Amino acid sequence: MKDKIKARSVPFSQTRSRHASETAEDYVEAVMEMIEEKGECRVLDLARYFNVSHVTVSRIVKRLQDEKLLYSKPYRPVALTAKGFKLAKQVKERHEIVLAFLIELGVDKANAQIDSEGIEHHVGSKTLAAMKRFLK
C-alpha cells in the first residue's frame, strides 16, 4: 500500500552546512563582542568563551577566513571583515531580540540566556517579526 511519507517541511538536508553556518554566526558574534569589550580578540579568548581548545578555534578561524568573514595573520588577533561585521550585527540583534522575548515571556534570565543561544539560529524572519511585535 505504501502510504507516502511526506518529507520534512523544510528539507533539512545539509545538516552539516547548517551547523557550519551556526558556527560562523557564533564566532562572528563572539569576535565582535570581544573587540567591543577589550579592544581585541585572540584565539585563546574564543577558546575560553566557547570552552574548546585553541586548536579547534584556530581551525575554525581559518575556515571563516576562507569565507571572508574574519581575517588574521599568524600569532595575531582576529578581526572581522566588512562582511563578517555585517553578519555579526545581524546575529547580535537577533540574539538580543530572542533574549528579550524570552524574558518578556516570563523565562528567568539565566534560562533565557541559555535557550536564546540555541534558539537564535533557528528563528526565521517571520518568527523574528512576531517576537518584535510581542515586545511592543
Next chain:
Amino acid sequence: MKDKIKARSVPFSQTRSRHASETAEDYVEAVMEMIEEKGECRVLDLARYFNVSHVTVSRIVKRLQDEKLLYSKPYRPVALTAKGFKLAKQVKERHEIVLAFLIELGVDKANAQIDSEGIEHHVGSKTLAAMKRFLK
C-alpha cells in the same frame, strides 16, 4: 590588562555531542510518527523524510541501537525501545507545544513548522513552561 572574558552562560562545550542528541531526538520522533501513520518504519522512509541517503540513516540507526533507543534487525523495519518511545513522546509533545506557540504568536503555519523543528531542541523546561502558560 587582560579583561576577563566570561565563558558562555552554558558552556556549550561538546557541540558535537549536542548535535548527536538532536539527531537522536529527530529520529525517534520520526520513527514514532511513521509507525503511527503506516504501521512500520523502514530505513528508506527515514531517508526520504530527512532527505538523506539510506546509508546515512543506516549508520545513525545503528548508533541509536547502541544507545538503546531503537532496535532493528538487518533488512527489517526499525522500532522504538521503551527508552526510545519515552523520549519520542517527550520530543513530540515539546515539538507540538513549540509549533502551537509560534502559530499563536502570529507566525504563519509554514514558517512555524520550519522554525519549530529547529527551535524545539533548544527549549528548556522553563521556556517550555512559559510557552504553555502563553497558550492558555
Next chain:
DNA sequence: CATAATCCGTAGCCATTGCTACATTTGGTG
C-alpha cells in the same frame, strides 16, 4: 519458483568539530 525491483548493508571517501602532543612565535623581564 524464477527473476526483477526494491530495500538495505558495507566499503570507503570527505568535511566539521572535538582532542592531545609537540613545535614555533611573540612579548615581557632580568
Next chain:
DNA sequence: CACCAAATGTAGCAATGGCTACGGATTATG
C-alpha cells in the same frame, strides 16, 4: 639580548554525518 612564559600553529587521531558505488537480502510478480 637572552630567556621564559604565553599564545598560536601543526600533526594526527576520533566521532558524527554527508556521499557514491557496489553487493546481498527480501519481496513482488509473472
